[in-house]
Amino acid sequence: MATAAATQTKNKSVLWDWLTTVDHKKLAVLYLIAGTLFFVKAGVMAVLIRIQLMTAENDLISGQVFNELITMHGTIMLFLAATPLLFGFMNFAIPLQIGARDVALPFINALGFWIFFFGGLLLSMSWFFGGGADAGWTAYVPLSTREFTGSGMDFYALGLQVSGFGTLISGINFIVTIINMRAPGMTMMRMPLFCWTGLIMSILIVVAFTPLAAGLALLMLDRLFMGQFFIPDYGGNAILWAHIFWIFGHPEVYILIMPAFGIISEVVPAFSRKRLFGYSAMVFAVILIAFLSFMVWVHHMFTIGIGPITNSVFALATMTIAVPTGIKIFNWLFTMWGGKITFNTAMLCASSFVPTFVLGGITGVMLSMAPVDYLYHDTYFVVAHFHYVIIGGIVFGLIAGLHYWYPKMFGHMLNETLGKITFWLLYIGFHLTFFIQHILGLIGMQRRIYTYMSGQGLETMNMVSTIGSFVMSAAIILLVVNIVYSAFTSERITVRDPWDARTLEWSTPTPIPEYNFAQIPQVRSLDPWFYEKVHGDGKMKPSEPLKDIHMPNGSILPFLMALGLFIWGFGMVMINMDVPTVVTGIVIAVGFIMTFGTMVLHSKEDHGYYIPLERVKKIEKEVG
Amino acid sequence: MTKRKSVLRFLPLTAMLLFLAGCGEDRLTALDPYGPAAQWIYDNMILSLYVMALVVIAVFTLFFIAVVKFRRKPGDDEIPKQVEGSKALEVTWTVIPILLLIILAVPTVQGTYFFAEEPPSVGASGEGEEEDVQPEEIIIDVTAHQYWWQFDYPEGFTAGNEVYIPTGEKVWFNLTAGDVMHSFWVPALGGKLDNVPGIESMVWLQADEPGVYYGKCAELCGPSHALMEFKVVALEQDEYDEWVAAMQEEEVLPEENTIEADGRQVFENQGCIGCHAVEGQGGAQGPTLTNFADRERIAGVFEFNDETLESWIRNPEEMKQDNNMPSYESLSDEDMEALIAYLNSLSVEEKMN
Incomplete structure (x- = not known):
C-alpha cells in the first residue's frame, strides 16, 4: 500500500497521511491503536479496583474515587475499548472477505472513527475537571442527576453522546458495505460468518444506539437545563431511565459478542482445516440471538419491583436465548471434531473460548430465573458472570483475531512462544480472578462496594481474586512486549496465505495494495479461497478485466468535523462549570460552526481519483 | 421442599455447596438459608446447578475429546473431510436444551408469584x-x-x-x-x-x-x-x-444532676435532636436514637464502643464519606463524655427486662 499511496502523498508527512486517510486498512490500524490505549487505561483502573479490594476495610482509595474508577472502567471498556477493537478487525477484514476495494462510504468510515475518538477523549477529560463519572456505567437516576453527582456525569452524557454518534454512523456504513459491495458470486449465504456477525452487529447498533442517544439527551437536559424527566421530586420517573438504558444496554452486550463469535467462527475452521459445521444453522442462530436480544432487557431490572407478570415473561424470554447460543457452541465443537487442529496462539484462544463461554452461558441461564436472581442481582455473582462473557468471549476472541490477522495487517507474525505464554497467563489469571467471584456474590458481597467489613468471611476470596488480576495484567503486558519484540525480530511475510486459511482476505498479496484487489474476484463457493486451492488452480478467478482503479480521495474534513463536535461537547459541559456564560457560548458556537462549516465544505463534489492501469500492473508485479 | 432438599443432600454438588457455606459468615451467606424465602432461592439454585451440570459435562467432554483426538500431526497435510453439517444433530442440540429450560421455567414462574405475595389486607x-x-x-x-x-x-x-x-x-x-x-x-x-x-x-x-x-x-x-x-x-x-x-413507651428523661442529664442537655443544645428523634420527639433527618444503646453497630457498620462513637460525632465525614451529618469537632471533652453517657443510656431492651 505504501507504493500506491506514494504518488498521492509524496509531499505529505506521515502524520498528515494518517489524519486524512480514508483507507479501511489504515483506519483499522487507527481503531486498534485507539482501542488499545483505552483498553490499557481501563485495565489499569481494574487493577486499582482489585488492589483496593485486596484486604478488608482498606482505605487506599476513597469511596468517591472508587466509584469514579468503576464507572470509568465499565464505560471505557465497553464503549471505547471493546467496540473500537472489534471495529478495527471489522474494518480490516470485512471489505477483504467480501472482495471489495474499500467500504461503501470511505469518508463516513473516517468520520466514524474520529467522532468515536474525540467522544472518548471528551469523556476522559473529566479527570481534569473535578473527577470522572461516578454513578456507575448504568448511570442510574437520581444518583446521576445534578443534585448527587459532579461534572463527571456531564462528561459522561456528552462524551458518550458524541462517541455513540460515531459508532452509529460506522454501523450504518458496515450495513451498506456488506449489502452492496459483495464481489460477484459472493451471495449472502456464502459470506464468511465474520461478515454475517458484523452485519447483525451493525443492525443492532442502529437499533440500540438510537434509544441510548435519546436517553442521554434527556439526561443531559436534566443535568444542564434543569429538565425533570427523571427527578421524582418534580414528577419525573426514576425507572424510566432504567428502561431506556437497558433497551440499549442489553443489545449492547450482543453488539460486542457478535463480532467475537465471528472471529471464533473464522479461526476455528482455519486451524481445524475444516469448513464451519452447520453454517446455515450458525447464521440462523446469530439472527435469532439478535432478534431476542431486544425482548429481554427487563432481566436487568428484576429487582426494581416491576411485578410478577412482567418478571415471568422476561425470564422466559431470556431463557430462550440459551437455545441459539447452544447451537453455536455445539457447531464450533463439531467444526473441531474430525478436523486436523493446529494449536497456535490464535487457535488456543479461539478453542478455549468454547468452555469458558459455556461457563458464562450457564450462569446466564441461572440469572434468568427471576426469583433466584433476587439473590444474584447486583452481587459479585453478576460481576463474575459478565466478565466470563466479556473476557472469556470478547477478549479471547480479540486476541485470537489479533494473532490470526496480524501477518496480513502488518506483514509479520507475532512471536508464538511469547503468544502461548500470554495465553496461558491470561487463561489462568482470568479464571483465578473471576471464578471465585461467583461464590463471593453468594456469600454476601454486593457489587460496586469500595470496601467490605472484616469478619464477614470475604477476605480470602478477595485476595485470591486480586492475585488473579495481577496474573492477567502480566499477560497483557507480555502481549504488548510481544508486539514490540515481533516488530523488530519477526521475519517479513511475503506469501499471501501464511496460515493456509480459507477466506478471501488470504488471496490478496502481502502487503495488501491500496486497492486490495487488482481485479475483483469471482466467488464460486463458501470459503472461496479454500475452494480455489482445492478445486481450482490456487488463484481467484477475476470477474473483470484489469483496468484503471477508482479510489476515494483522502480528507482532513472528518478529523475537523469530529474536533468540532468535541469542542461543542466541551462547551456544553462548561454550562455547569464556574465560567462566564459568554465564554461557554463562544466555545459552543466555535464547535458548532466548525462541525457544520466542514459539512458545508464537504458538500462540494469529490469524484476521487484513478490509479492508472500501468501503475496497477507495476504494483501487482512488485507484490506478486 | 424439605423432601427434595433431603434427597439432594446426598449428592456431591450439594455437599460442595455446603462446604462452601462454611466459608461465608453465618447469617450473612445465602448458602445457609434461615427462612422460607432464602430456602426457596437456595433450593432452586441447586436445581439449576444440576441442570446446568448436564450441559457442562456434555460440552466439556466433547471439547476435551476433540482437542486431544483431532490434533494435526507434524507433516500431516491431508485435508480432512469437509462436513457441511447435520440436521439430526442440529435438531438434537435444539430440542434437548429446550427440555432442560422447561425444567427451570416452571419453578421460575411459580417462584415469581411466591415472592410477589402481598399482605392479606392489601390483597383483599x-x-x-x-x-x-x-x-x-x-x-x-x-x-x-x-x-x-x-x-x-x-x-x-x-x-x-x-x-x-x-x-x-x-x-x-x-x-x-x-x-x-x-x-x-x-x-x-x-x-x-x-x-x-x-x-x-x-x-x-x-x-x-x-x-x-x-x-x-x-x-x-x-x-x-x-x-x-x-x-x-x-x-x-x-x-x-x-x-x-x-x-x-413515653420518653423518660434522665434523672436530674446525673451525667446522662447533662448529656441530654448537650443533645438539645447542639441541635442533635433536630435530626435524631428519641421516643418520637425530634426531627427525622437522621436515624432515630430511641434504642441507640441496643445497636449492634454505630452508623450501621462501625464497632460499637465509646471511642468510635466519639470519633463519629467529631468527624462523620472522615468515617463515612458524603454522609449528611455535620461534624462536631469543637465539642468540649466534658460535653462529649456527657453526650456519650446519655446515648449509652438509650436502651429499650433494658426496659423490657
Whole structure:
C-alpha cells in the first residue's frame, strides 16, 4: 500500500497521511491503536479496583474515587475499548472477505472513527475537571442527576453522546458495505460468518444506539437545563431511565459478542482445516440471538419491583436465548471434531473460548430465573458472570483475531512462544480472578462496594481474586512486549496465505495494495479461497478485466468535523462549570460552526481519483 | 421442599455447596438459608446447578475429546473431510436444551408469584386502609437514605438501621427511598428488592430462628454505598411484643444532676435532636436514637464502643464519606463524655427486662 499511496502523498508527512486517510486498512490500524490505549487505561483502573479490594476495610482509595474508577472502567471498556477493537478487525477484514476495494462510504468510515475518538477523549477529560463519572456505567437516576453527582456525569452524557454518534454512523456504513459491495458470486449465504456477525452487529447498533442517544439527551437536559424527566421530586420517573438504558444496554452486550463469535467462527475452521459445521444453522442462530436480544432487557431490572407478570415473561424470554447460543457452541465443537487442529496462539484462544463461554452461558441461564436472581442481582455473582462473557468471549476472541490477522495487517507474525505464554497467563489469571467471584456474590458481597467489613468471611476470596488480576495484567503486558519484540525480530511475510486459511482476505498479496484487489474476484463457493486451492488452480478467478482503479480521495474534513463536535461537547459541559456564560457560548458556537462549516465544505463534489492501469500492473508485479 | 432438599443432600454438588457455606459468615451467606424465602432461592439454585451440570459435562467432554483426538500431526497435510453439517444433530442440540429450560421455567414462574405475595389486607381490599390491617400482620415501611435505613412500624414508632421482627411469620417491608435508589438485601433471609424514590414496592421476609442477620444496600447509591449496612434482629414472638411495647413507651428523661442529664442537655443544645428523634420527639433527618444503646453497630457498620462513637460525632465525614451529618469537632471533652453517657443510656431492651 505504501507504493500506491506514494504518488498521492509524496509531499505529505506521515502524520498528515494518517489524519486524512480514508483507507479501511489504515483506519483499522487507527481503531486498534485507539482501542488499545483505552483498553490499557481501563485495565489499569481494574487493577486499582482489585488492589483496593485486596484486604478488608482498606482505605487506599476513597469511596468517591472508587466509584469514579468503576464507572470509568465499565464505560471505557465497553464503549471505547471493546467496540473500537472489534471495529478495527471489522474494518480490516470485512471489505477483504467480501472482495471489495474499500467500504461503501470511505469518508463516513473516517468520520466514524474520529467522532468515536474525540467522544472518548471528551469523556476522559473529566479527570481534569473535578473527577470522572461516578454513578456507575448504568448511570442510574437520581444518583446521576445534578443534585448527587459532579461534572463527571456531564462528561459522561456528552462524551458518550458524541462517541455513540460515531459508532452509529460506522454501523450504518458496515450495513451498506456488506449489502452492496459483495464481489460477484459472493451471495449472502456464502459470506464468511465474520461478515454475517458484523452485519447483525451493525443492525443492532442502529437499533440500540438510537434509544441510548435519546436517553442521554434527556439526561443531559436534566443535568444542564434543569429538565425533570427523571427527578421524582418534580414528577419525573426514576425507572424510566432504567428502561431506556437497558433497551440499549442489553443489545449492547450482543453488539460486542457478535463480532467475537465471528472471529471464533473464522479461526476455528482455519486451524481445524475444516469448513464451519452447520453454517446455515450458525447464521440462523446469530439472527435469532439478535432478534431476542431486544425482548429481554427487563432481566436487568428484576429487582426494581416491576411485578410478577412482567418478571415471568422476561425470564422466559431470556431463557430462550440459551437455545441459539447452544447451537453455536455445539457447531464450533463439531467444526473441531474430525478436523486436523493446529494449536497456535490464535487457535488456543479461539478453542478455549468454547468452555469458558459455556461457563458464562450457564450462569446466564441461572440469572434468568427471576426469583433466584433476587439473590444474584447486583452481587459479585453478576460481576463474575459478565466478565466470563466479556473476557472469556470478547477478549479471547480479540486476541485470537489479533494473532490470526496480524501477518496480513502488518506483514509479520507475532512471536508464538511469547503468544502461548500470554495465553496461558491470561487463561489462568482470568479464571483465578473471576471464578471465585461467583461464590463471593453468594456469600454476601454486593457489587460496586469500595470496601467490605472484616469478619464477614470475604477476605480470602478477595485476595485470591486480586492475585488473579495481577496474573492477567502480566499477560497483557507480555502481549504488548510481544508486539514490540515481533516488530523488530519477526521475519517479513511475503506469501499471501501464511496460515493456509480459507477466506478471501488470504488471496490478496502481502502487503495488501491500496486497492486490495487488482481485479475483483469471482466467488464460486463458501470459503472461496479454500475452494480455489482445492478445486481450482490456487488463484481467484477475476470477474473483470484489469483496468484503471477508482479510489476515494483522502480528507482532513472528518478529523475537523469530529474536533468540532468535541469542542461543542466541551462547551456544553462548561454550562455547569464556574465560567462566564459568554465564554461557554463562544466555545459552543466555535464547535458548532466548525462541525457544520466542514459539512458545508464537504458538500462540494469529490469524484476521487484513478490509479492508472500501468501503475496497477507495476504494483501487482512488485507484490506478486 | 424439605423432601427434595433431603434427597439432594446426598449428592456431591450439594455437599460442595455446603462446604462452601462454611466459608461465608453465618447469617450473612445465602448458602445457609434461615427462612422460607432464602430456602426457596437456595433450593432452586441447586436445581439449576444440576441442570446446568448436564450441559457442562456434555460440552466439556466433547471439547476435551476433540482437542486431544483431532490434533494435526507434524507433516500431516491431508485435508480432512469437509462436513457441511447435520440436521439430526442440529435438531438434537435444539430440542434437548429446550427440555432442560422447561425444567427451570416452571419453578421460575411459580417462584415469581411466591415472592410477589402481598399482605392479606392489601390483597383483599386492593388499597390497604389502616382499619383493615389485622393485628398480627406486620407491614414495616422502609425508607432508604444516603446512607442509613429508616424503619417505620405500623404502631407508629420508628427504628433506625436495625429492624426488629418476630420469628416464624412473614413480615412485609414496604420499600421506598428518600434520595437515590437503594436496594434492600438480607442474604440469609431472602432476595433483594430495590428502594426507588417516588415508588413503593413490597417484599416479605421470614426468619425461622431468632438472631441478628446482616442486611446490605445492594444498589450503588454514592461514595459510602459500601457502608450502608443494616441488621435484622429476629426475636421470639413474645419478646417481640415486649419490644414493640417498650418502643412505644413515653420518653423518660434522665434523672436530674446525673451525667446522662447533662448529656441530654448537650443533645438539645447542639441541635442533635433536630435530626435524631428519641421516643418520637425530634426531627427525622437522621436515624432515630430511641434504642441507640441496643445497636449492634454505630452508623450501621462501625464497632460499637465509646471511642468510635466519639470519633463519629467529631468527624462523620472522615468515617463515612458524603454522609449528611455535620461534624462536631469543637465539642468540649466534658460535653462529649456527657453526650456519650446519655446515648449509652438509650436502651429499650433494658426496659423490657
